[in-house]
Amino acid sequence: MTEPRDRQVRNLDARSLRGLAHPLRMQLLRALRQDGPATASLLAERLGESSGATSYHLRQLAAHGFVEDAPERGKGRERWWRAADGGISFDSGLLTDADPDTRGAADTFLHEVASTHARELATWVGTREDWQPAWAQATDMSDWTLRLTPDRAQELIDRMHELLQSYRDEDDAPGAERVRVHTHTFPISTDSERSR
Template sequence: MTTPPAPSSGAAREDVLLGTAALRVLAHPLRLQVLAILRRHGPSTATRVAGELGINPSAASYHLRRLAAGGLIEEERERGTGRERWWRAAHRQSIHDPATAPPEQREAGRACVQALALAYAEHLTRAAQEITRLPDDWFGASAYSDFLLRITPQDLARMRTEIFDVIDRYRGSEPLSPEGSATVSVQLQAFPVPGTMPLGPGEA
């Protein structure tokens, strides 16, 4: 949800704090992938999005319309034709912090985060298929790590904030397109080990 968009004919606003309606729109792994494509590669059409995701254009068109209804993407009317509509991301990134979200967003927020975890898992699976063919310098710099820690929720929240601060520092200082650069996905997953935490009703 934090990938900046490629340059387009309309500048995307920096970020959006997700409301309940937008969270519900994003509670679908495929819809999250559609949004990521627009943010990563810039404006596209249903046909192009469908080709990249391996779905039919009518399904891609449906998800694009749902994202537009949620205010997450917008149509490039000056670029489209009568038969083909172009869409672009409306924001650089979407923000939802369950720790500070109002109570009425709890259900929608959980559904969105679940969809996000599923989308990230698919993204990591695709990345795993390329590991054996990565250039040596990029392979050496990549990280596929797992750490087990015994900490409290407060410790985890503090660590998350510190990691986000580091990422923001790199994002804020990077040139537009430095020589030798590539778009890098920095994923952070930190959660109780499945099967070790008492679950509430409806959360199994």
């Protein structure tokens, strides 16, 4: 069961970022968003962690408003958790925050996002033969190098996000699967630029 698509995207501030920027917390939140409500024990089994660790980090996520109880799922003393929002928006200004703890949390957050993208892509490459042949033709691992100003790069990002948003409601068709789309837009230096 997946989370409803109408949940709001949460904008991270310095306090909430510091509460989230831990690899296991980010994995727990991602699991709840992608797979729906679960208990600490179920999440521990899925992620290869102890239930004590998942319980602790779920409580920390709850203290910062990222997860909440899912009482409709509980039986007896079982505590079920669900994601409290539909996604996260990261403000790059957090990378230059005056507080070194916030800057460190921003760095941890970005590294974990990059690591997750790499793991997801490697999983697809390793399991691609498990999917119907049509999926082999409907995947993409391309890269482009463009010359853009920061304003044009932001315009590109906004247009890509707008396009992706327009596909959110098309997943009820027969044969539809959940599809992960990673976008990365960042500057690079070439050897000739470094020598100038």
